[in-house]
Amino acid sequence: MNFRAVLFGFLLGVVFFFLPPFPPLAYGQERIHTVQRGENLISIARTYGVRSEDIASLNGLSDPNRLLVGHRLRIPPAGQSGTGSLVTAAAAQERSFTTYVAQRGDTLFGIARQFSVTVGAIREANGLSENYMLRAGDTLRIPGTSAGAPLVSTPAAATVRWPVTAREVSTMTGKLSGVIITGTRAESVISLTHGVVLSAGPFQGFGRVVIVQTEGGYLYVYGGNESLSVREGDRVGPGTELGRLGIDDISNRPQLFFMVYRNNVPIDPALAPRA
Numbered sequence: 001m002n003f004r005a006v007l008f009g010f011l012l013g014v015v016f017f018f019l020p021p022f023p024p025l026a027y028g029q030e031r032i033h034t035v036q037r038g039e040n041l042i043s044i045a046r047t048y049g050v051r052s053e054d055i056a057s058l059n060g061l062s063d064p065n066r067l068l069v070g071h072r073l074r075i076p077p078a079g080q081s082g083t084g085s086l087v088t089a090a091a092a093q094e095r096s097f098t099t100y101v102a103q104r105g106d107t108l109f110g111i112a113r114q115f116s117v118t119v120g121a122i123r124e125a126n127g128l129s130e131n132y133m134l135r136a137g138d139t140l141r142i143p144g145t146s147a148g149a150p151l152v153s154t155p156a157a158a159t160v161r162w163p164v165t166a167r168e169v170s171t172m173t174g175k176l177s178g179v180i181i182t183g184t185r186a187e188s189v190i191s192l193t194h195g196v197v198l199s200a201g202p203f204q205g206f207g208r209v210v211i212v213q214t215e216g217g218y219l220y221v222y223g224g225n226e227s228l229s230v231r232e233g234d235r236v237g238p239g240t241e242l243g244r245l246g247i248d249d250i251s252n253r254p255q256l257f258f259m260v261y262r263n264n265v266p267i268d269p270a271l272a273p274r275a
Contacts, residue, residue, distance in 0.1 A: 032120075035071045045193050048075050048225050074120055104136040108171045109268035115142045119171070133170035133180075147234060160270050163222055164245055164256050173181030176260030177266035178221070185254040189222055189243045191236040193275040200232050200242075204247070206257055210242045216262065218272065223257035239275050 023208070033044055041064045045052040054076045055066040066072075100111060112114035112119045125143040162169070172178045195214035201209050206223040210230060213219055226246025230236060248255040260272040 006141065007268055031230060033073045033075050035067045035069055037069050040065070040067060044073065044075075050076050058090045066275065098142050102136055102138040102139045102140065105162065105169060105270065106134060106136070106165055107169055107268065107270045108134055109179075110160075110270040111142070113268065113271070121263070129226050133168055150268055161192060161194060161270050161274050163242070163258060166202075166267075170258065174261070176259060177258060177270050181256040181258055182255050183245050183256060185247055186226070186244045187254075188241045188254060189225055190238075191220070191240040191242055192238060193218070193220060193273065195220065196236070197230050197232055197234045197236060197242075200228050200230055200234075207246045208243060209257075212236060212242075214272070214273075214275075219261045220272070221257070221259040221261070223259075224255050 035044070041052040041055060041061075047053055055073055058074050058076050070115045076179065081124060081168075096235065098115075100115070102111070108119045110120055119210060121143050122128070123130070138219065144249070154226070162181050164181055164187055166181045168182040170180045170182075173179055177202065189210075191212055193212065193214045194213040195218075197210060198219070199211040199212045203223070208225040208228050209221065209223040210225065210228065211219055211221050220244055224246055225243030228243040229241045230243070245254050245256055258269050259268050260269045262272075
């Protein structure tokens with residue numbers, strides 16, 4: 001289990017105590033379920049309307065009766081049954097793909113949405129682990145698209161505005177959905193929107209964290225600050241300094257943990273509104 005995610009999940013739980021629990025995350029047609037205490041494969045399968053055998057096959061579970069709390073399971077699309085259909089679909093995707101060169105500011109979430117595939121499919125096609133850190137210039141095979149297509153560049157992705165100057169952008173793993181942005185120590189962490197500071201303070205494992213609430217049901221979470229420039233209740237606007245970027249005590253690098261939620265649902269931070 002991702003201990004850091006559990007800790008920060010507790011922080012979010014304190015902030016969002018008046019909201020219902022997060023629904024299972026979904027990337028394209030692939031749904032991701034985090035195993036909770038007391039669940040088994042049969043109960044999870046019933047929740048999604050699929051067969052337990054298909055979940056076991058898709059996730060390579062040698063012993064379906066041993067599920068660890070916090071383990072993430074890939075859930076096949078409802079109505080898709082039988083391992084043969086899964087294998088056939090995977091083989092069809094493998095026969096056709098295009099090549100994409102990552103641009104500055106890209107995330108796996110954004111690339112997956114652009115090509116209408118899942119993050120899991122991209123990871124599988126490229127042999128990427130969940131800890132893979134996407135860098136500008138990385139070449140990715142995108143499954144299920146036109147074979148032999150030329151290299152693709154996305155000018156819009158290169159102009160994505162982040163709270164810090166992004167040297168690297170990677171996808172968060174575990175229970176939280178967001179990005180980790182590597183920047184420069186002590187640089188300004190700026191607000192991307194108008195809003196009100198809902199929470200500002202230290203949290204173990206994430207340095208100092210600022211949560212900004214905006215119109216439209218959005219919450220912007222900025223973690224990894226070594227110092228803060230705002231307090232709870234402050235009104236901020238685009239470009240307002242929220243704090244200064246600190247060094248993460250695990251990676252020993254200057255990293256910002258950036259997440260965006262809308263109506264209690266995590267969304268791709270690269271696609272979140274900038275005002």
